[in-house]
Amino acid sequence: MSGQTASAVEAALRTIASPDLKAEVARFFFDGLGETEVLGVGIGKVFPVAKAHAGLPLGEIGRLLDSRFYEIRMAAAAIMDFQARARKSPNGLEALYRLYLDRHDRLDNWDLVDRAAPHVVGQYLFERPRLPLYELAESTDPWRRRTAIVATWYFIRAGQVEDTFAICAMLAGDGHVMVQKAIGSWVRTAGEKDPERLRAFLGEHGDRLSAEAIRMATEKMPPEERRIFRRKG
Structure with a gap:
């Protein structure tokens, strides 16, 4: 699918970001931001962007996880979730599961875990x-x-x-x-x-x-x- 790149996801999020929301969004990051930064995108507005890019290849999801921005990593978690729920995932459930565990250091907040763990990890291990x-x-x-x-x-x-x-x-x-x-x-x-x-x-x-x-x-x-x-x- 055209436009299915990490850069396109980041560009879409930057388009709807508001500096005025940075402090509000940062509140959701539990242990303090540390090296993480925020764009200023309400988390609920991240999910439609993620859904629009739900065909993202695995390597591009990995690039999103590399980001220092909270909302971009949330988009990665949401895309993994959308793909795991899909009957025909473009990457396959096992690949998503392996990516989740291999990059868990980037899934470093409660809502990143909660978004993806049930269907990416739980579904894979169910049988x-x-x-x-x-x-x-x-x-x-x-x-x-x-x-x-x-x-x-x-x-x-x-x-x-x-x-x-x-x-x-x-x-x-x-x-x-x-x-x-x-x-x-x-x-x-x-x-x-x-x-x-x-x-x-x-x-x-x-x-x-x-x-x-x-x-x-x-x-x-x-x-x-x-x-x-x-x-x-």
Whole structure:
């Protein structure tokens, strides 16, 4: 497809960038920007640009991941997601999965992980051994640990919650707030499939979870039960 280049994606994003939005966009980058910069494109406006370039070749996605700009890397994550969801991906799911893991250092924020991990990583591993998720859970990098949790969304959707609870149990004492938030959100979602498993998880691991993770995990419980688990945490 014509125009399917990293340069075209960057040019499209620069066209809609506003310097006035830089501070607002930067707020979404959790650990501070460091060497990352922002263009000033609202994240919701990145996705239509990514969709318009959803046929991007793998090497060009890699070039987007090389960018120092947050929104450009978000476009890469979104393009990977669009391709993974497509029935006929131009790059193939395995290639996207390998790129995601090989370039995880560039997927260094919670929303970059959340955008691509379920369909790129979770979908690829759905009918394969899931050991890579447990290896990610043991990483010193919090975003890799978040991937280990977030990727299991694809399993939960299919009614499989074992890996979600197992990985969250491994990470229950994790000190990073965005890993704790992932635990809270994902065990709550898995608990919609298996409420008893959620109760058992909170009973066993609640004392290692953050208050925020427990609050998120119990959001859909009856008020009295919610209070019991929140006191435990």
